[in-house]
Amino acid sequence: MGLDPLGLEFDSYSVPEVTDELRQQTGPSYRLAISSSSGKLRIQAPTTLSLSEVAERARVLGDKVVLSKADIGVIALALDLSREGKRPVIVSDDYAVQNVADGLNLVYQSLATFGIRQRFNWVYYCPACFRRNPTGDLEVCQVCGTKLKRKPLGKQRAKRN
Numbered sequence: 001m002g003l004d005p006l007g008l009e010f011d012s013y014s015v016p017e018v019t020d021e022l023r024q025q026t027g028p029s030y031r032l033a034i035s036s037s038s039g040k041l042r043i044q045a046p047t048t049l050s051l052s053e054v055a056e057r058a059r060v061l062g063d064k065v066v067l068s069k070a071d072i073g074v075i076a077l078a079l080d081l082s083r084e085g086k087r088p089v090i091v092s093d094d095y096a097v098q099n100v101a102d103g104l105n106l107v108y109q110s111l112a113t114f115g116i117r118q119r120f121n122w123v124y125y126c127p128a129c130f131r132r133n134p135t136g137d138l139e140v141c142q143v144c145g146t147k148l149k150r151k152p153l154g155k156q157r158a159k160r161n
């Protein structure tokens, strides 16, 4: 949909089904090819465990009929990545994708707001005493001196402008 992984400051992932969906479109598939050959985009198949978990959750939520194989694959891959300790952010404007992601406690952003740093709602927190730093302009915890970590604020509906 126009997202350029080369412009991102973090690793991006996609699933083989997305490559298949983009095959007939010159622009997106060209960006996909360049990005994956440069190592900025990893094409990775989700585990069958995550695939069935996502399909089951989608069925419960009633969203399964509107999700494509690629949609389910992307959510399942995010589930795999979060199990590896990463903090994936699913980029999709699809309400069904966002709804299922939300049901699995996965963070998502709509394409319109993704990658725009100031709109990214980071929360800074102390990994030792879990205090939040509301201003986000300190590097260490004021209580215990531990270096702060940050994570995208989840469970928030992305709003279109």
Ligand SMILES: [Zn+2]
Pocket (backbone or CB within 6 Å): 126, 127, 128, 129, 130, 131, 141, 142, 143, 144, 145, 146
């Ligand atoms: Zn602390």
